[in-house]
Amino acid sequence: MRETPGRLLRLLSLLQMHRDWSGTDLAERLGVTTRTIRRDVGRLRELGYPVHAALGPIGGYRLGAGAELPPLLLDDDEAVAVVVGLHAGGVSGLEEVSLRALTKVEQVLPSRLRHRVAALEASVLALPARGPAVAAEVLTAVSSAIRAAETLRFDYVSHDGRESRRTVEPHRLVSWGRRWYLVGWDTDRADWRTFRTDRLALRTPNGPRFGHREPPDGDLTAYLKRTMGREMWPLRARLKVHAPASELAGRVEGELTPIDERTCRWELASESWDVVAFVVGMLDVPFEVESPPELAERLRALSARYAAATSWTP
Known part of the structure; x- marks a missing residue:
């Protein structure tokens, strides 16, 4: 039989698995009697752990939430x-x-x-965050509104400096690229929008309650992969790629639109044209720049530099 302190830690570890345990199951796991389990549960309660017990054939023990935070057991x-x-x-x-x-x-x-x-x-190389960190009270207020299904009102500054007042039904907070984003239904625009939380200034009180909608595209992750670049980076590129959209799907970020069986249109956002040049170069497929002219100019400059590098001799 285990010594009491070690057995209590093992019992606590089992109870932290977020399920109901019968006294018999716990006794078998720990190699003790059900009477010992009842006594150990009492000791945990004395230490501040809110262990709830239910009687009957479908009853059992479960670790619940208490008024204070007791010590936690981590593996x-x-x-x-x-x-x-x-x-x-x-x-x-x-x-x-x-x-x-x-x-x-x-x-x-x-x-x-x-x-x-x-x-x-x-x-691991931990690079410093590129953007400003969001205030903790903003995340707390937004997450509380999501849980309570309360409409948020806030002033917002877009990446190009335009200011606007928004009314949004908040859906989820997202941590992406060392920044925090709010995904929600913009009631004035009747569409889903993504907002950088460090660019919004909340107005109080919150608006009316609402019923949570189904996530955009039926899959929030897919929606974010398709649209996040619009909020994260200011530069937009549109390319005609000589490869089927199905071949690029899952390999690139942005929006892919099939043109025919052999070509597709790829729209993406970036922080610089050099990054776009690097990404499309790594794909190793033919492509054409549809917009903007600045991207085409940058590619010509890079092409000339690379060509000069191949003709250089020591």
């Missing part, structure tokens, strides 16, 4: 994930809180996990 992978996530940061206003939490977790990490975290940190 090895969960502990490493928490440390790496706290190192990453990304939300302004939480730097000090994240540091305090990180210090507490790292203080109790066993040696084997310290080595895993150190190896991961030594192998």
